[in-house]
Amino acid sequence: MFLLAVAFLAAAHQIGFTDMPRLSKGLSNMVVLVYELFPPSPAAIPSALEALAETVQMAFVGTVIGFFLSLPAATLALRTIFPPYITTVVRALLGLVRTIPALFWAVIFVIAVGLGPLAGTLALSVYSLGYLSKLYYEAFEAVDQDVLDALRCTGAPRLAIVRYGIIPESMNTIISQLLFMLEYNIRSSTVLGFVGAGGVGLLMVSYIETLQYSSLTTVVAMTLVLVILIDFVSGYVRRRFLPAVRVVKLKR
Known part of the structure; x- marks a missing residue:
């Protein structure tokens, strides 16, 4: 315990956490910032609505593309259908894609295609591909083997087993995880604008750079309302139509 306390104090000193004059000045600056954040500026509402619409479009298109790519990728990763030399390679590639955060993918694509929502x-498409593929192949492998064996007895090929056995048995999970991925991407897409990848984050950066803090408050408040609304709608749909499905939460 003593060593842990020493390590904590050493680390805190190293990062400047024990610099009391600096912390005191920072607290004073925070008071000034909070004063400048209010009241919110109504003039920023049109720009905020446009940026939020772009954010939702980015998340929707990115999620849909990632979804359609993840289904064949998850199928190729199935150990119950394909041999190890295929599933091992596919899972390794998906693991690599999943390891890279959406923000870094955004930086890569900003360099590749330039600034903007594209x-x-x-970035959200690739990010969705990585996570949905893992969630789906785990769900696919949990399908009752009796269903698959019955299809094999009829001489059904691999893709037919997936189409008529695995997909129907996993449909609730597929839809539920898709809804959560859309919800997650809307939240995460608000950050991508900070690296120039479009959406409401780009508008926030412009207001920060021009010191328009009251306009920034308007954008943040409207973004919060959007996220709460999306959470409510997504949760309602899952509870109402998919009550038996457990949604796997992603680490943020």
């Missing part, structure tokens, strides 16, 4: 959409 880069953000591509």
